[in-house]
Amino acid sequence: MSFQDKVMSMFASVESRMEALAARMDTQDQEIRQELAIYKTTVSARVMATHEAPRVEVPKPHTFSGKRDAKELDNFLWHMERYFEAIALTDEATNVRTATLYLIDNATLWWRRRFADIEKGTCTIDTWDAFKREIKRQFYPEDVAYLARKSMKCLKHMGSIHEYVKEFSMLMLEILNMAEEELLFNFMDNLQSWAEQELRRRGVQDLAKAMVVAKSLVDYRKGDSSKPKLPSKGNQAKGGGDKGSRDYASKEGSNKGPSGKDGKGKDKRKEFTPKTNCFLCDGSHWAWDYPKRKALNAMIEENEQEGDAKVGSLQLLNALKAKPM
Template structure:
């Protein structure tokens, strides 16, 4: 037993001696340097991890700040609506935006352009999102325009319209006449000043809206060419240089003509009346023959009232041809003598009363 223990101790001493010999062969500081490298690697790994965590934290912090800003804007908007604030968004929320006029598919440049303009103003005032503009616009199509839209939506062979810009392009391609400017120029060439000056100005301005690219000199020339000669002379005398000056001067001509006519005594209602021709006079004579019953009396004839016969004997002749004219003259001559009263052949004698009067 004791021998076995001694053997084990001896073997252990041998192993220890071998280990000591091996440790004695290692360079000095080997163990410390190895531990330092491992520690340095661990520190670098921890540093990289902390940098990643910091970057993630910064990104989340920026997102949180944006969310807080959006929340503040929403709170101000909601508070403005509830308290009746004067902000633009709250005013839009309280104001009822009028609906635009329907477009029935008329092939008119002015009608289509006005419809598109009204829809854009409606979208702006009502704050309509971009993705809802197409569906809302389709609700304001009528007539041929609605029929076209239904056919366009049900057609699977063509791409669907999903944007407002695409819908405007398709509407113009379908309903905008290609020769609008040409037709407007032709109508402008035929336009003449035949009625009032203001009517001519209105028609000229309406046609000019359909013409693009006309120079200012051409506008003035066409406006002056359609006027009557007296209006052209007056505008040339005033020396108008552009279309706006010509229109303003033409409006003053209308006002001056109306005032001058009223001052002449004819009245406002007689400004545009034409002189009476022979047919009109004949019609007026026929109207004069019509009789009327006034205050229950016998009908009064306008035609017969022109000649009532002799006022002495009521005969169908003139007074100067009356056979009793000489008798009337004799009666008037006798009235220059003593004052007497006579009526027809009846004579009131007053000679007997003359002495009493003296």
């Protein structure tokens, strides 16, 4: 083999190695580009999640003391479930352990006994449904729905509509399997007649609208009852006329007070101020309370007497003129 052939084979070998290296570099470059794209997508998704869902401080749920009250126990379990959703807590066993931290008083004593049974292996409470079942078995009152139905049947609209709607709503929450039509019938049937007629006139077809309309009725009636009632002419006629005439009658009549005894029970009513002045002297009193009324009456009588005398003189003169000479 000549020298030239050796050189050519060496070049061919180097060229093949270079081509293989270039192929490997292309493959690695593609892999790096794919990984970089994945990293970019992950980072952008985290940034978007940070901007779209800001961290909100979740309020702590209320504690449960073990009171045998259906509404209080239902509210406790419902708030705990909302709390788990807010903090994204999905593990069943962790939910149970978290809920037991909010038990106090009698509820704490109950859970200590149940926890001892769990350690002994006599019972298992490792899911949220099992915890709800056990706590309701211990603290949930018996026949809650039955007693609520009886109370709803006996409930009557005796006071304000606001109180009636409040009591009906509380009973309704304790009855889970009552139909909407039956609830509406009970609500309408227990109302007073005037309220039931008004709701039927407005054509309510569901319970929510009936409650809203009922609350508006009580507001309307309260607004009317709070308005002051102005005295009418009929009331004045039935009550004895105008106050000014009563004051005048008390001055011109007897001096007996309201008690009917002389010298006692003086009239303490305020003196009435007339709207118009006296037309005789332009004073701030009625014409019949004119201070010089007696003198005025005397002058009127004197004028009447003078007028009668003048009339008599004229009649005598006419009679003399009529006599024949």
